[in-house]
Amino acid sequence: MSNSDANILNSSSFSTTTSTSNNDNNKNWSLSNISTALSNFVIQYNYGSMSCALLIMSASVCTYNDDIKLYSDCELMGEQKEWVEPTANSIVYLGSIIGQLTLGFCGDYFGRTIALAIALFLTTIGAFFSAVAPPYNNEKAVSIYAVIIFFRFIMGIGVGAIFPLTATKADEDAGREQTNGNPEKKLNLIAASWSYFWQMPGILAPWVLTFLLNLNKNSSASANWRCLLGFGAIPSGICTVLLVIEYLSSDVKSSEKLLTRETVSQNTWGELKEYMSNRSSQYKLIGASMPWFLFDFYIYGLGLVSGYILISINGSTKDSNVSSAANLLLISYEEIILLVSTIPGTIL
Amino acid sequence: MIPKTGYKKGQFYSFIIHSVALAVIAIFFHLISTKSSKGMFAFYTLMSCFLQIGVQITTFSIPSASFPTNVRVTLNGLSCAIAKVGALLGGSILYPIYLRSGENWTIVLVLCSFLAAIGAVVTHYFVDIEDIIIKEAPDNNKNNDRKESELSRI
Numbered sequence A: 001m002s003n004s005d006a007n008i009l010n011s012s013s014f015s016t017t018t019s020t021s022n023n024d025n026n027k028n029w030s031l032s033n034i035s036t037a038l039s040n041f042v043i044q045y046n047y048g049s050m051s052c053a054l055l056i057m058s059a060s061v062c063t064y065n066d067d068i069k070l071y072s073d074c075e076l077m078g079e080q081k082e083w084v085e086p087t088a089n090s091i092v093y094l095g096s097i098i099g100q101l102t103l104g105f106c107g108d109y110f111g112r113t114i115a116l117a118i119a120l121f122l123t124t125i126g127a128f129f130s131a132v133a134p135p136y137n138n139e140k141a142v143s144i145y146a147v148i149i150f151f152r153f154i155m156g157i158g159v160g161a162i163f164p165l166t167a168t169k170a171d172e173d174a175g176r177e178q179t180n181g182n183p184e185k186k187l188n189l190i191a192a193s194w195s196y197f198w199q200m201p202g203i204l205a206p207w208v209l210t211f212l213l214n215l216n217k218n219s220s221a222s223a224n225w226r227c228l229l230g231f232g233a234i235p236s237g238i239c240t241v242l243l244v245i246e247y248l249s250s251d252v253k254s255s256e257k258l259l260t261r262e263t264v265s266q267n268t269w270g271e272l273k274e275y276m277s278n279r280s281s282q283y284k285l286i287g288a289s290m291p292w293f294l295f296d297f298y299i300y301g302l303g304l305v306s307g308y309i310l311i312s313i314n315g316s317t318k319d320s321n322v323s324s325a326a327n328l329l330l331i332s333y334e335e336i337i338l339l340v341s342t343i344p345g346t347i348l
Numbered sequence B: 001m002i003p004k005t006g007y008k009k010g011q012f013y014s015f016i017i018h019s020v021a022l023a024v025i026a027i028f029f030h031l032i033s034t035k036s037s038k039g040m041f042a043f044y045t046l047m048s049c050f051l052q053i054g055v056q057i058t059t060f061s062i063p064s065a066s067f068p069t070n071v072r073v074t075l076n077g078l079s080c081a082i083a084k085v086g087a088l089l090g091g092s093i094l095y096p097i098y099l100r101s102g103e104n105w106t107i108v109l110v111l112c113s114f115l116a117a118i119g120a121v122v123t124h125y126f127v128d129i130e131d132i133i134i135k136e137a138p139d140n141n142k143n144n145d146r147k148e149s150e151l152s153r154i
Helices: A003-011 A022-057 A084-109 A112-131 A141-178 A189-197 A199-215 A221-231 A233-248 A250-259 A268-276 A279-314 A325-340 A343-347 B007-033 B037-050 B055-066 B069-100 B105-126
Strands: A186-188 B151-153
Touching (some): A022 A084, A022 A112, A022 A189, A022 A199, A022 A221, A022 A233, A022 A325, A084 A112, A084 A141, A084 A268, A084 B069, A112 A141, A112 A221, A112 A233, A141 A189, A141 B055, A141 B069, A189 A199, A189 B055, A199 A221, A199 A325, A221 A233, A268 A279, A268 B069, A279 B007, A279 B055, A279 B105, A325 B037, B007 B037, B007 B055, B007 B105, B055 B069, B069 B105
């Protein structure tokens, strides 16, 4: 470890000793455990729900029929103009990048719990308002997509920030719990892995919900896609409340003094610049980010094109109307099978 | 696998598994898909299972262990943001590559296999969390049956 590293670490060491009972410690760790696990579910549900919603939406909100203006006259069901799908999907990632950069910094400045609560609140707002996007009838489809895309961007800011905040919070809180609240700086990486595991149900959930919604032939396409997008607000809302409860407990407040500017030097930005001026720190950043960059490049890339690969494998499984109930059932069924099959890999 | 190998080695081996799995899909994709669509679906599903091994979890966890407490989330967030740029690039580049290569998935899969191999190399040379101690020891202060695992000293 370099001198620079050591200085940074010394400056962030605890200056006080907390004395908390084991019961309080357990209670807070359990809350933290639940909130970080549920937050990871929220990440993947909200990333995936838009793709499912777009499949359903094309039956009722078709941009090719703007001139006709009536939902019932969507003659080209399943057809969308080229900008709809890539914009709706990529805007979430754009928001995520902004959220990771800004709320990540807030996590170091204000503390993990507060920053995570803000991230989840933004996610709740974004998911809820994209589900209730006006107009509700006889209006241009473009305006619906514009409203949804705006709120997906807001949601993306929150969802993106959940990644670094839950990973760090899970590690630190579990490490603290293992030392009975004794503020030794230990991390428990298994805790982050455990909370990460809950991303898997989050990936599955939108497809399962799509499948179930399409089994009910009486529900309209509009109700289905609104339900699909809006469902993402429920777990994130619950998580926000859990984090507020957790923060209001005295134990968390005291243990997170480490992370506030009350007990360490006042200049987060200065500490960051000092740390990153060291060559070994730069290598660490490359080691932390580049494997993730490469992995996300091919796994998200293949994920987005997996539908096309499945079509290549099965021939044309779709009829001319992508949004027909039969097609949606088939597509969601295949995706569920594909995703369930990946669970053993995740457990391994 | 990860608790036994540790996070760095686990990520290294997982990238190699991914690289091999993607290469195998690439080799057999055209061969099997032209003969049996159901067989290819089963094969693709099995290979997708291999792609979930390790790296998803290690890339999520390693940034936390790489940086000191007072800049940890900022740099973890920066790592995430760089990763999401990768996700955006992958999502926007792979399909056009498929179209330009004459609708040939093999080329796309070979490219992904190559990237996974680079991931293994970068992990080997740049991931710096050697101080993670993997041990299975009872926590005498609290629960004797609780496994104290994956503690890293920072």
